Amino acid sequence: MTRRISRRQALAGIGLAVGSAGCAGRARNLAGREGSSQLVLEIRTTPADEDPNGIRVARALAENLTAVGVDARIETMNGTDLHRTVLLNHDFDVYVGQYTEVLPFDPDVLYGLTHSKFTAEAGWQNPFGLTDLDIDELLDDQRDADGSDRPAIVSDLQESVCEKQPFTVVAFPDALAAARTDRFVGWETEPPISASGLISLDYVGEETEDDDEPVTLRLTTTDGRISENWNPLAVEYRRYGTFMSLLYDRLAIADDGTTVPWLAREWERVDSETIEVELWDSTWHDGEPVTAEDVAFTYAFLRDTAMGSTETPVPAPQFRGRGSIVESTTVVDDSTVRLVVGAADEGVAERALQVPILPEHVWADRAETATVGGFEFDIEATEALVTANEDPVGSGPMRFVESTPDERVVFERNPDHFLVRSGPEDDEDAEDGSTTGIDSEGPSLDPYRGKPDFDRLEVSIVGSDVSAVQWVADGYADGTVSNLGPDSVPRIGRENETRLVSAQSAAFYYVGYNARRAPLSNPRFRGVVASLVDKSALVDDAFSGYARPATSPLAMSPEWVPEALEWDDDREKDPVHPFRGEDGSLDVEATREVLREIGYRFDESDRLLAREQ
């Protein structure tokens, strides 16, 4: 084989070659061609201190990519940074992350994640830059299909998404927590990382002798973002949105596989395209009443946080998919609002109700273009997207008290919240609703009546999952609310007072690909990368068994998953892009052969070549 000459050397050679006229044209033809070099893929993820699992997934993938001949590099960055570069700037090749919803969700999640109409937007809407006509069509169809047709469409949709792999679902982790039960019980009813899980905790500690001494729930987390920013739309700072859901009520919440009314006391379909929502009598944390206007404002604001003041809309980077279900809104009276949802299926319409309702009197002023020191930096950012939302005004069961960045944040119970006013479930007065003015038609609220059972909520930020567990073991905290990894789980067992609480979580770990960049723009290439993810081995090693490998992002709602996409525990391999190899060791040659078949080349040292970019 002839020795390859680099492009720069070749260009230098042209100077000599022009001496002979015939050679000049040849030299230009050769040197003018772009060369190939080894493919470099950077995998972005959070460091182990912040999340013990993601980095382990990234490491295993990098190792297999390297074995195949890719120059795979890992770059760790904190959660804020990761979301900023990936979700907002789309500046990434591959990243390992965790989806944000802890409780099982409707298939319409895929609409926001993969519809091509969102590719130009920043945020959780299609961060992968997938543009696929078939998927678009299926996404639109499942939204409008009626109950009997929808399952078949959702099946096709999942198969199409799994085949094209804009992202690779790795596993659904168990939401693990270390908890003490000497003061609070009920950790196992729902994942403590969900707002409803925290609200439903019961206080069993001593009655405080002194009324001034508030009952405090003390939690530890490794995620310091909640101590810096309280903006429910700031996608860089939000993980599961647990504390945001305590500050900001949604019209409805997910609970045990169903959707239950929350700030909406009830809703009904008034015609084929419209649902009418009746609100509780409620106030914002600053004393202003919560009105139907606020609800209408919120949906308009999610569509365009600039409220028409810029040439192109600036949509919210969170809740965009579900916000887009609501086509328009009509305010009927102060406590009644109509949402036009088109032909949307009931499940889809209920998902539309799960957005945080924002107070118009606070957020309307934030529609202006964001400035720093009077200068406009980016016309695509409004104040609403960049504000830290200090002193957040929500209507939720907790309100903000104080915060020390990266140390701790304190919330207190909102005494005016409808849960408090509705009283505990065994309260006769509340049951018949005569004295409180709150009807008890919605029995679904029952577990939450009179809750939360604590006056204060203190969240301490600690360095790592191991530290978080130790705080609980030593009695400095009642429970952990961030992910625990293989180093911290065994520690829980060694501590007497501390218990391991485990609940299934729908927040799956995944590998996301930037389909805007070659060769990741090629679905076949993404499929090969997906086959390098050994899900069974990862569940055993990275998650110490506290996770379930999966193929479909809807695996936590098995009723939607077609048989072809179910995970077979005996087979231990992905049905669509199976891992090539046995017992965690990759069959490198077989993988290279597949890459050759789909048009990729290797150099003499077995490095995978890619066009220089």
Added chain:
Amino acid sequence: MIPPTLVVASTPLIPVVTSVLFWVVAMCLVAGVAVVGPWRLYGVGGNLVPYLRESRREIVALLVVLAVSGIGRPALQSISEVFGLRLTGAIFALEGNFVAWLQGTFQSPQLTLYFSSIYVFGYAFLLIFPFIAYAALPESTMIKRLIVAYTLNYALGLVLYTLVLAYGPRNVMPDAVTSLLYTFNPDFQTLTGQVNVETNVFPSLHTSLSVTVATFAALTHGTYPRWTPVAWWIALSVVVSTMYLGIHWLTDVVFGTALALGCVYLSYQYVDAIEGGEETVEEHPEDDTVEEHPEGESA
């Protein structure tokens, strides 16, 4: 039942700080008697105030740097996140699995106990003791050099931390490198979290400050022959501990050592220049520093 202590102390920080203070004071007392000697140690009391007054400019500089690093860190961290060089991948590509090898080969519970204690208690002692030792000397020159070298270490460290954004081995390869310090005692993380950010690994300030002290110990071997081996042993242990515990890369340590040697050299240059300058320019004893000199010599 909640133990009453839980209500009083809401974080493990106070007990950890207390234990560090206890051990550092104890070690300083022992070393003070053994290294400096009771007779010279007695002089510290008389020298301290005049020496501090003489070095006030240097002390102010050190305090300013510490304050900037303490208060300005969140702001600098934000700058680093947006504009800093992300070198985690590059450092890993450069040195590979050295730290994983080190930990995998030598890890034992005894060594973990030893290196964890060295990293927290030994390091604190190593940094504080030279103040006592050099305050006992008849000249303020050494203590001034020490303060200048510390200041330069922190200042240059802060600049590099802002320019470079990198995570340590324990954060990047948790499958191969255990975060031994924090699994040994998670409360240490509450302590280190107060003074450091996890992205500040390049260079290793633990290394650079320890090597700084060790270099000074070598340069003052004639005065404190017993201190040199102690300082070298602890400094070497601190350097190894940063890697053994999975906190720093070998690259951080190499650059930390280079930073230390540079800072010591510059501190000599600086102090020699101002002392020389004072002798030639300020012949009239108007300045406090010049007035104090005879007193210092008599001590």
